[in-house]
Amino acid sequence: MTDTLSYRARTRAPDPGAPLIFAFHGTGGDENQFFDLVRQVHPGAGIVSPRGDVLEGGAARFFRRTGEGVYDMDDLALRTERMAAFIAAHKAANPNVPVYGFGYSNGANILASVVMKHPELFDRIGLLHPLVPWEPAPVDLAERRVLITAGRHDPICPWPLSDRLMHWFDAQGAEVLSEVHDGGHEIRQGEIAALAGLLTG
Numbered sequence: 150m151t152d153t154l155s156y157r158a159r160t161r162a163p164d165p166g167a168p169l170i171f172a173f174h175g176t177g178g179d180e181n182q183f184f185d186l187v188r189q190v191h192p193g194a195g196i197v198s199p200r201g202d203v204l205e206g207g208a209a210r211f212f213r214r215t216g217e218g219v220y221d222m223d224d225l226a227l228r229t230e231r232m233a234a235f236i237a238a239h240k241a242a243n244p245n246v247p248v249y250g251f252g253y254s255n256g257a258n259i260l261a262s263v264v265m266k267h268p269e270l271f272d273r274i275g276l277l278h279p280l281v282p283w284e285p286a287p288v289d290l291a292e293r294r295v296l297i298t299a300g301r302h303d304p305i306c307p308w309p310l311s312d313r314l315m316h317w318f319d320a321q322g323a324e325v326l327s328e329v330h331d332g333g334h335e336i337r338q339g340e341i342a343a344l345a346g347l348l349t350g
Contacts, residue, residue, distance in 0.1 A: 152238035155231060156199035159184050160239075163195025168247040168272075170348060171236060172198040173256025177208035183253070190345045195246065197239050201255065203228070211259035217305065220258075222283070229262040236263065236270050249348055251275030251296075253336060254305070261314075268293065268321075275344050278334055280306040281314050291322035296347045298328040298340040305334045 159180040163169050170191065172183040180198040187196050201211040203224075212228040213221040240248050250271045252260040257279035264274055265285045275296040295318045299311035311329075319325045328343035 152234045153242060155235050156202060158197055158199040160198070161188075161194075161196040163243060163246055164193035167191065167193035167195060168249050168348070169195040169197065169239065169243050171239075171248070171250035171260075171271075172196060173211065173250070173252030173260050174198070174201065174209070175252075175254035175256055176205065176210050178253075178256070179209055183251075186341070187348070191348050194348070195243060197236075199232075199235065201259075210255050212255075212262075220282070225259075225262060229259065229266055232259055233263050233267045233270065237267075240270060247272045249273040249275075251277065251344060251348070252279075253277040254280075254334070264288075264290075264293075273347055275347050276314075277336060277340060277344070278303060278306045278311075279314060280310060281317075282310060285317060288321055290318060293323045294326065294347065295323045296326040296328070296343055298336075298343060300330055300332045300334060302332060303334045 170187050172187055174182040180200045184198045201209040203210045203213050213224040215221055248271050250260050257276040261276055261279050261281050268288045268290050273294045277298045297315050301308045315325055315327055328340050330337050
């Protein structure tokens, strides 16, 4: 099996001059969760929207966990490399095309893990309600644009960890954008607008 087929995914080739956008669903989502959103925001964009290959109570995820916010770090490391190979294969199939990625919740977490290990894969990154409870190693993210969105009362992704992650990306040289609301884990319209700006600006 080639790396481009290592995940079940919904895909679309980019129009000339348009970016390739990877979209990563949250727990319980699938390859359809954000596909139409990308089509609405950037009609010409290429899209790769993979389905997580881990099931938790029937809900698709991108890596295992042992409890809420408690990750199986060995499994995360393994699946980070598998996802990085999948992304790299699609990137190689679309040479000289800007590559953007965004994810929500569990999808944001696998994307963040890939970026922290392989920062060369993406030009722009959108992390919607990420939870990174580990201490990442320093990487060079100069010339990368990163959007992080959060809810100040998110029970799944505590605000202090979101704030810490924003400062970490800034310290790595990334251009950090943020959209923060006073709610919880839900995606609000301001986040969609900020994401649209990241993907099209």
